[in-house]
Amino acid sequence: MKLALKIDVDTYRGTLEGVPRLRALLARHRARATFLFSLGPDHTGRAIRRVFRRGFLSKVSRSSVASHYGLATLLYGTLLPGPDIGRRCADVMRAVFADGHEAGIHTWDHVEWQDRVSTAGPDWTRHEMQRACDRFQEIFGARATLHGAAGWQMNLHAYRLTRELGFRFCSDTRGTHPFVPVCNGEIITCPQLPTTLPTLDELIGVDGFTASNVGSHLLRLTEKHPPTGHVYTLHAELEGNRLSGVFEQLLEGWKAQGYSLVNLSEYAGELDVSRLPRCAVGMGAVPGRSGTLAIQGREFSG
Secondary structure, eight states: OEEEEEEEEOSHHIIIIIHHHHHHHHHHTTOOOEEEEEOSBOOGGGGGGGGGSTTHHHHHHHTTHHHHHOHHHHHBTTTBOOOBHHHHSHHHHHGGGGGTOEEEEEESSHHHHHHHGGGOOHHHHHHHHHHHHHHHHHHHSSOOOEEOOGGGOOOHHHHHHHHHTTOSEEOOSBOSSOBEEEETTEEOOSOBOOBOSOOHHHHTTSTTOOTTTHHHHHHHHTSSOOTTOEEEEEETTTTTTTTHHHHHHHHHHHHHTTOEEEOHHHHHTTOOGGGOOEEEEEEEOOTTSSSOEEEEEEEEOO
16 A cells, blocks of 8 residues: 655755755655655745735644744745745755655745635746746756645646646645546546645644644554555655654654555556546635645546
8 A cells, every 4th residue: 555755845945954854764764755846936935925814823823833944934035035946956856866756846936826826817827837847847857747736726727737738647636536637627637646634734733733642643544544545745844844753753653554655656656547536626625724725526427
């Protein structure tokens, strides 16, 4: 049974510091993962625009954002210029291949994508995705074959572009099992491998969960092996920093439960795309996370 490790790398600090720590941790446990990189400027400080979004302030307060991201990161794009992650950290990104991991596209500008894509038109969406693809090609010398949207934020134009830009599969959604997405009645032929488990920042600070007991809770959720395994999303800024001990507990626990810890390509390797169910995609709420996210919906029969 497979459990895919999907690592979202949102920031300059997460790339520079979190990625090397995660590489070392994964090597120690002989686990493979998919690193999804933010490839343009780090404008994390501009997330302050979400202050009036329902649930945003409570999430910030309970998840100790400043301790995980650092003061400088929280000022990038406002009082401090946002560093160009792809330009400064290309060597760090390329190093993941040396360990047998894979890389894909998270976004160009994490904050701009997360805050604007839900209402953006086709031109803006294409511009942002193409910039990310061009930078990926520049860094890795090859086209990107997978995409995992920042903040699980998507629109119809982005779904269409996953097909046009040549991605083999994507992990832009939250759900329960791999599927072919249907957006506004339109079949998108690029399959989705949704995140199936809650993330640490969605759990910590809720219902009595802390860094000391959240790992045990997640392991209880994976005791029973689902037919198509799991996809777990972690963040370089969290599990690659102060929550690395929780992640190590999870790695040990998942191996003990009989899971193979793989990247997204390995997870998708045995899937018969022609037999995947077609499921609607829409926007919905996820406990512990502010706003709405791309969600796997009802399955279409026939």
